[in-house]
Amino acid sequence: MGGIAIVITSGKGGVGKTTTTANVGIALSMKNKRVAVVDADIGLRNLDVVLGLENRVVYNLVDIVEGACGVKQALIRHKRAENLYLLPAAQARTKDAVTSEQMVTVVSELKKMFDFVLIDSPAGIEAGFRNAATGADIALVVTTPEVSAVRDADRIIGLLDSMGKKEHSLIINRIRPEMVVEGNMLDVRDVIDILSIKLIGIVPEDPEIIISTNKGEPIVMDDNSLAGKAFINIARRILGENVPWLKLEERRKKGLFGWIKDMWGK
């Protein structure tokens, strides 16, 4: 028995994997689950800064596989989310410092200690991605409503299938309802049509994300943020709850109305 390992992946870089890992991790920990978040992006460590834990990193993933420390020693407990622990990546190393087998060993060790192990995958389809995905039970594929990101998501879904990782769902990040109304952004249905994959989250574009990352305080800790609610909803769906989709449509109506008012005004 033990916990469930979830890889957060995308293919394309910059679509929000690390932000998703940090926020879904904290949201799960707020539901009283014990959570470990693992930064598998060796050489480009970032999960620590997004979580605000960069000053407390002592040991890392590579230290564990090289025997310099134990798994427990390398884990950093979050100050505010006390059920959340970070396993940082090494910064001064490259992706070949860890093998698939070593990654599986570390992840299964963590699964004994935690309810959920979230693995933040590096961008790309090479060894780093494979290492991150290989120990996972479930995959969350993050995309944005842009052609490049959706195409890469399709590729990643194909690779996950070929690795036997059939349990995967999609998170569509950075939706801009006002652009969807104008017909200038792929909407949720378009993306689902193209990728034919189960949906687990829709997250609106939110400038607060940049502010929260500046501070190192994940946005789920801010009660008023719509993006924060979206990440909490993803955590609830992971826990098996049937959560209605956020009503971006109401905002769309407002957007449309606002736009008509703008037009009359000019």
Add this chain to the structure above:
Amino acid sequence: MFKKLRTMLGIGGKSSKEIAKDRLRVALVYDKTDISPKILEEIRAEIISVISKRLVIKEENIDITLEREGSTVALVTSIPIVKVKRGAEN
């Protein structure tokens, strides 16, 4: 401004998201079948040369595409016929 209005009312040209969706569909099919546009162009020329032995066709109106239905990809083409060539009936 009027372009936006036309898009919202569904008249006029395609919206950029429709263009994006069409382009993505085609790109993903090519990605999966490994048939490059160059090979498709060659297939088109070969089909024309075979058909032309029997039929007079409107070459410029031939549309040949790859379409995805579920997990299978089909080669779909529509070839407008002008007339049957003399002596081709037998």
